[in-house]
Amino acid sequence: MTLETKLAGVPFAANLARFGDRIAVRTGSESLSYRELGRRVQEMAASFGHGRRLVALQADNTLPALVAYLAALSSGNPLLVLPTSPAAAEALTDAYDPDIVVHTGNGQALLDVRRDETLHDLHPELALLLSTSGSTGSPKLVRLSADGIQANAAAIAEYLQLRPTDRAATTLPLSYCYGMSVVNSHLLAGASLALTDLSVVDPCFWDLVRAENVTSFAAVPYTFDLLDRVGFADMDVPSLRYITQAGGRLDPERVRSYAELGRQQGWDLYVMYGQTEATARMAYLPPDQALEHPNAIGVPVPGGSFRLEPVPGLDACELVYSGPNVMLGYAERSQDLSRGRVVDELHTGDLARRGADGLYEIVGRRSRFVKIVGLRVDLGQVERMLADLGVTAAAAGSDDAVVAVVEGDHDLGLLAKTLAQDLGLPRAAVELHPVEAIPRLSNGKPDYPAVAALAGAGAAAGEGGGDDDGGPTVPDAGSMDVGRIFAEVLEVGSVAATDTFVSLGGDSLSYVAASIRLEDALGYLPEGWHLMPVCELSSTRHRVRQAVAPPEGRAGTNRTRRLFAPMETGIVLRTVAMVAIVSTHIGFFHWQGTAHVLMAVAGYNFARFQLSGSRTERFRRHLRSIARIVVPSVAVIGLAFAVTDKYAWHNLFLLNTLLGPPGWSDYSRFWFVEILVHILTGLAFLLAVPAVDRVVRRWPWACGVALVVVDMPLLFGLVDSRYPGQGPVLWLFGLGWAAAASRTVWQRSAVTALAFLTVPASFDNPYRSATILAGCLLLLWLPALRVPRGLHRTTALLASASLYIYVTHWLVYPLFESVDVAEPLAKGMAVLASMVCGILYWAVATRAMAAVERHLKGRRALPPRIAVGREAPAR
Incomplete structure (x- = not known):
């Protein structure tokens, strides 16, 4: 096949170049223009060779995967879309033996051509093979035709009124039929895609939305929980034209709430209904009907129709759909790829009714399927998977979780983890309960309502007890799921699948403990984990372990990887700085400037943990974080005030930098905490102002830079400083903020230039300046540093306790000044004792403050409970 050969297949994919230089993908x-995208698609299609062959692709949201997907559709080569789970993908590959497997990574697509000619008898209409149940690895696939794909894309483009100026952000994976339909409909209409795999909880996503003038994004029900947590209602997104929702039932009140929000802000909410068996969409609710009819799925898509078929034994009717987008039929083995159309209409398995207004509404389910975080799970397949493991079980569930009862004595924890992995679900979405015998009805069939009623009842594999004092039990981190780790580290009673570390109130003080335990459990921490929902973070475990496996190479390289492992730069800097600060104050060795590096780290962490969520939620979180600094610090300062004569009342109220004597003295020892x-505190109240909040959300990087600029008059001596020769520090906080908010090379380069401009001008000591500059640049350019594996625990412990070490060491090391040993030994002992005392104080104080917080919430502390798919209690 040459590039000039006219490609056959799905028309919109074969004729991309017709839109010329219009932008197709960013x-x-x-x-990429449509012309360039079409050229790349043709090149990829040509690489598939002559004749039709079965192509397999693990489709992710990358340009190489998109090109490979379109190349298969355009050239008429049937495409098997593999699920994201490696185990499930391998199972389907083994079952269907594709002729070509496309691997994507490192910005390119690599073809594993297994044979020159296909072994399969491929039906002429067959274009696409999709899993019926998300990523379960079931060999049962949906067979879709080229005409069906084209027809559904055209129907979607019609009712969404897509126009060339539209640009959709790819908030859902290309491997999911809903995410795929967004791609198809936009490319058919000559609109464009903002291709990304960022989550809506990541500030980078909203930077992208504004920078690329995104007009729409797709959402499944749990996406709206995430939108609530990032304060979407208060965001300024002027380009947004509409949001679509599918992938499961959205609570009617949530439909009404977002429809009203859209009406106020100038965008529409499209509630939609569909199944993989219908290529994607079967119905949509016109936006102007959402407020009055939030329970409805709406009307059939253009070209489609519904009918209601009575169900024997039920006082209800099943919804049956007809239209050109209905599948050809199912495939359960490779021989089925030769079959033509065996299905003319789709029995959806959903019970429905039609209102007087012509709108359809789903009232129940006939089939044994549930949808969890957008994935359709076959409960019968769950039972078969457990049977393959030698387990007799009955499975039920809802759109919250799979619930199963298991006969006999089994390790339910291991079974639940295995099942969650194979289903591609968050671990917290699988509950297993031990029973002596499966509950059964009088006819001998399993009593599935009784099984479903066990949901949330404390699964043996899912929940543990608590300590006598009300604190949670802490089992080994390697055996825990993400939700439980968050619950225990953050001392919260309930964690939802849509919660993130930040939304649960996590901050820089709890970040270290969480990161270390998560790394033990997951094997590796993906970048930006603190902003990832529990359900997404849980699913990274096996994928990330495989992605970071050491490449083959020299033995020395592998040995280095075994001895050293990456650790977040901010954590390493906190530990190094605290050791240097204490040692310098004691005189064990001298290394100045590390406290100022910590101020940059504080700004860096503030930008990461404190800028998301609604204004009210964020204000509470700010005050809580401030209290976690003030309470333990003032407790120590109060003790020092009582037992020594080196401190005054302005130290006790953290006001020495404002009201105490100018210059450096013993009174200034707690300057870092005070400032x-x-x-x-100033930022907490400033960000509570709506106008300021909107500015920070829209331009977070510029706001960090602005803090540097605001401090420049003091920095360059245009205004007198109370501490001559030491310089102000707000600019350092701003520099750290800007480093965290930097998303592009030019932004990092600009911050680098700003650091070189400000750091040398702030301090007279060149060695201090070099230390601060190095710390800021490490924070900016290197997200992780390689640290000997044996030091990870110690580094994390010192970083976690850094504040407590800082405030206590002033009282600890003087006790060693009169020790009758050699001076270097005495100072070394003082450093070690300061570290140990600070760590002990951290352990006691954090537990005490957590107990107080629980008491103030007015409830008795309970063992952590993972509430999948439900709203976590307000914090």
């Missing part, structure tokens, strides 16, 4: 690093509290 990835953040490059833009940090002043900065955080």
Whole structure:
């Protein structure tokens, strides 16, 4: 096949070049016109060779995967879309033995051509093979035709009124039929895609939305929980034209709430209904009907129709759909790829009714399927998977979780983890309960309502007890799921699948403990984990372990990887800085400037943990974080005030930098805590102002830079400083903020230039300046540093306790000044004792403050409970 050969297949994919130089795809690093995208698609199609062959692709949201997907559709080569789970993908590959497997990674697509000619008898209409149940690895696939794909894309484009100026952000994976339909409909209409795999909880996503003038994005029900947590209602997104929702039933009140929000802000909410068996969409609710009819799925898509078929034994009717987008039929083995159309209409398995207004509404389910976080799970397949493991079980469930009862004595924890992995679900979405015998009805069939009623009843594999004092039990991190780790580290009673570390109130003080335990459980921490929902973070475990496996190479390289492992730069800097600060104050060795590096780290962490969520939620979180600094610090300062004569009342109220004597003295020992509290308090109240909040959400990087600029008059001596020769520190906090908000090379380069401009001008000591500059640049350019594996625990412990070490060491090391040993030994002992005392104080104080927080919430502390798919209690 030459590039000039006219491609056959799905028309919209075969004729991309007809839109010429109009932008088709933006990835953040490059833009492709339709002409260029069409050329790349033709090149990829040509690489598939002559004749039709079965192509397999693990489709992710990358340009190489998109090109491979379109190349298969355009050239008429049937495409098997593999699920994201490696185990499930391998199972389907083994079952269907594709002729070509496309692997994507490192910005390119690699073809594994297994044979020159196909072994399969491929039906002429066959274009696409999709899993019926998300990523379960079931060999049962949906067979879709080229005409069906084209027809459904055209229907979607019609009722969404897509126009060339539209640009959709790819919030759902290309491997999911809903995400795939977004791609198809936009490319058919000559609109464009903002190709990304960012989550809506990531500030980078909203930077992308604004920078690329995104007009729409797709959402499944749990996406709206995430939108609530990031304060979407208060965001300024002027380009947004509409949001679509599918992938499961959205609560009617949530439909009404977002429809009203859209009406206020100038965008529409399209509630939609569909199944993979119908290529994607079967119905949509016109936006102007959402407020009055939030329970409805709406009307059939253009070209489609519904009828209601009575169900024997039920006082209800099953919804049956007809239209050109209905599948050809199912495939359960490779021989089925030769079959033509065996299905003319689709029995959806959903019970429905039609209102007087002509709108359809789903009232129940006939089939044994549930949808969890957008994935359709076959409960019968769950039972078969457990049977393959030698387990007799009955499975039920809802759109919250799979619930199964298991006969006999089994390790339910291991079974639940295995099942969750194979289903591609968050671990917290699988509950297993031990029973002596499966509950059964009088006819001998399993009593599935009784099984479903066990949901949330404390699964043996899912929940543990608590300590006598009300605190949670802490089992080994390697055996815990993400939700439980969050519950225990953050001392919360309930964690939802849509919760993130930040939304649960996590901050820089709890970040270290969470990161270390998560790394033990997951094997590796993906970048930006603190913003990832529990359900997404849980699913990274096996994928990330495989992605970071050491490449084959020299033995020395592998040995280095075994001895050293990456650790987040901010954590390493906190540990190094605290050791240097204490040692310098004691005189064990001298290394100045590390406290100022910590101020940059504080700004860095503030931008990561404190800028998301609604204004009210964020304000509470700010005050809580400030209290976690003030309470333990003031407790120590109060003790020092009582037992020594080196401190005054302005130290006790953290006001020495404002009201105490100018210059450096014993009174200034707690300057870092004071200034940090002043900065955080000022920002908390400033960000509570709606206008400021909107500015920060829209331009987070510029706001970090603005803090540097605001401090420049003091920095360059245009205004007198109370501490001559030491310089102000707000600019350092702003520099750290800007480093965290930097998303592009030019932004990092600009912050680098700003650091070189400001750091040398702030301090007279060149060695201090070099330390601060190095710390800021490490924070900016290197997200992780390789640390000997044996030091990971110690590093994490010192970083976690850094504040407590800082405030206590002033009282600890003087006790060693009169020790009758050699001076270097005495100082070394003082450093070690300061570290140990600080760690002990951290352990006691954090537990005490957590107990107080639980008491103030007015409820008795309970063992952590993972509430999948439900709203976590307000914090």
